[in-house]
Each structure stands twice: as C-alpha cells, then as structure tokens.
Amino acid sequence: MNPTESNTDPKLHRILVIDDEEIVLVGLRETLAREGHQVVTASNPFLALQELQKQPFSVIISDHHMPGVTGLEFLAQAKEIQPDATRILITAVLSLDTVIDAINHGEIYRFIVKPWLREELLATVKSAVQRYDLIRRNSALQAEAIALNQQFMGLNKSLELQMARVAEQNQNLLKLNEALAENLQHSVQLGLHVLQTFHPALGNQAWRVHEVCRAMADTLNLSIEKRQALGFSAWLHDIGLIGIHRDIIQRLEENPDSLSPSEKTLLQSHPILGQDLVQFGHHLEEVGVIIRAHHERFDGTGFPDQLKGEAIPWLSRLLAVAVGFAEFNGEDDNAVEAVKLSSGTAYDPDAVRAFLRALPKATVPRKEREVLLAELAPGMVLAKGIYTANGLLLIPEGQPLCESSINKIQNHNRVDPISQALLVYC
Secondary structure: OOOOOOOOOHHHOEEEEEOOOHHHHHHHHHHHHHOOOEEEEEOOHHHHHHHHHHOOOOEEEEEOOOOOOOHHHHHHHHHHHOOOOEEEEEEOOOOHHHHHHHHHOOOOOEEEEOOOOHHHHHHHHHHHHHHHHHHHHHHHHHHHHHHHHHHHHHHHOOHHHHHHOHHHHHHHHHHHHHHHOOOHHHHHHHHHHHHHHHOHHHHHHHHHHHHHHHHHHHHHOOOHHHHHHHHHHHHHOOHHHHHOOHHHHHHHHHOHHHOOHHHHHHHOOHHHHHHHHHHHOOOOHHHHHHHHOOOOOOOOOOOOOOOOHHHOOHHHHHHHHHHHHHHOOOOHHHHHHHHHHOEOOOEOHHHHHHHHHHHHHOOOOOOEEEEOHHHOOOOOEEOOOEEOOOOOEEEOOOOEOOHHHHHHHHHHHHHOOOOOOEEEEO
C-alpha cells in the first residue's frame, strides 16, 4: 500500500492497553477486538514499555492510577519511544488543569473518564486511529518532499551549473521513468503533486491553465494525442520552477522589478528545465517541446530560444495564451482584455481567437494565493478548508473570514499548531 494513503482498516491497527485491573483489561480488549482492532494488553507500565520496544502501535490507552508510575508519567515515556502513536489516558479522578496541560504539551491526545460509555470509547479510539493515519501520511509526504528537494537543490545555484548537471539529472529521471512507465497519467499527477508541494499557488495556476486548455482542445476538436499533449503541458508547464528558490518566485509574483538580472536569467531557464524534467515519463517528448516554447512570443522577443511566428509549435502558442490569462495579476475580465491587446505581439492571433471562443465553455478555478496566519484579515475567502491535526474541519472552504473566525483559527493554532498551507482567493 502507498504510505501516503490513509488506512483506517481496524485490522491493520495495533492498540496497546495498560491497566493494573484485570477486569478492565479484559473489558477493553473484548470491546476493541469486536471492532476488528489488534489489541495487546499489559498489567503494568513496565511490561508495556517492553511491548513498545518490540512492535509499533497506532494507539496507546493507559489507566492513570497505577502502582509505581502514573498514567501521565508512563505516556510521557511512551511518547519518547513511539512519538507517532496516539496516547489516551483513562482516569476516574484527575485535576482538569493537569489533563489540559498534558494535552497542550502533546503528552496525551484525549482522556476518558471512568466509567465510560462504550460509544464514547469507540468514537475516541476511531478518532485516535485517524490521527495516527494522518501523522504517518504527513510524515511520508514530508519525506517525499525532502527527497525531491534534495534532488533539485543544486538547480538554483547558477544557470551554467544547472545545465552542466542536466545529463546526470536525465540519468536519474530515466530510472524514475522505468518505474512510472506503466502509468503515464500517474506520472503527470506526480509532477503536479511535486509542484503543489513546492508552491501551492503554482498548483492552483496549473489547474486554471489546464481548464482553459481543455476548453480550447474541445473548441478546436483536437485529436486525442494533441489533446493529451496539451493537457499534460498545462499541468506541468511550470515544473521547471521547482529548481528555483521560492523567494525568487514570490518576488516575481509580487514585485518583478525587484529581481536582479541574474535572477531574471535564472527564471528564463525554467522552460528548459521543465523540458528536461518531464522526460521522467515515456511518450512525454512532445510535452517537453511544448513546455520549452510556452514563453516564446509571436514577435520573436520571448525566451528561451527567441522563436517567432509559426516557428513556435502550435500547441505552445495555445498554451502561451492560457498561461498569460492565468498569470495575469488582476481580475479575469481584465486578463481577457490584456490577452486581446497582446494579439500579434505576444500571442498568435489564431490562438487568441481560439481562446476567446473557448473561454465561455471553461470552468476556470478562482485564483489563489498563499498567506501566513498573521496575514489573515476579515473579508478574505478561504480557497481550501482548514483542518485540525486529527483531520477535523475547522473552517470550511469558501467561507469569508471575519474577526471571530480568525480568532478561532489563531486560538486553535496556539493549542494545536496548524501546519497546512493557508490559501485564500485573490
């Protein structure tokens, strides 16, 4: 199974239960086993610590009042051994302040008061298992992102150094190609996932470009092969930007005039890098050619090869119009006017006409941008829902923010830090 996929099958989750009362152990074991969980029991914390050294657990449930070591003390030790396991404390009498402090410091996830209701216990365990799944999935995604960043970290040093390493990168990507050759669509979605992980706003732009290109392919009745090549190029047109530092891309979006000549030269290399990177999949050669030429201008003043007119591949000319529309810093209506004004200079007039005919048929996602928690302001509209660490929805997508909702997000962040990217509509 893919490690980044959530797995809530109880049979694949092991639960450790610790209590010095045999009748409680038996009751918990039978209750959880009926739900399909694998249950391991221990009559004291010392035996439980030995079990933690032997095998992994999704959830650890401990009584608080036990001889020698309290439940909170034991769970603190368990956290050192298996930090990802969800820890639950069972207690009959305990200071609420102590429990809240333990939750806030991450020692425990929830506490259950004796005597408990069966439904409450099962719901808490189910939520604990989901939290474990989310933590493992996030860890796997972070590991993937780190691995990919390590592969491409050298690409931002200089254009000359990057081009010198193209041959080595192609060898590495060829190996990846062998693993992904059986599923071309999966290969493209992997590239899109990398782009979205690197910069969520670029992922949103890829969706916008793809929708415009899909509508143009329908309008022009392109063949299946050309439709597929244009669609894949729309998804991956900015894949070369993953080798460029995020700060440079951020300044390109916010203040292009702040870029130095060398930074502009580096940015103009991204179509070349994009062409190289898409070689990870078979049958993507045409996609690489389209991506390389999507910043060429019809009047010959574009980059990286200064192609002019019909020397620019037809699908690149279509993609260029879609990218120009999606990248425009303003309302979509103004973006359409800007495309019209650039017909014959930046864009092929035939491509512009195809774009204008297709746009009414396109369902273009709203433009998004990433903001910091401190930048949230009343009136902003969330482009993605905000979730708690255990996967519960905190603020839904599409909800306009107000003072109370912002306070809710900030208060939750103090208790349980929010790690996801915060995206709002432009």
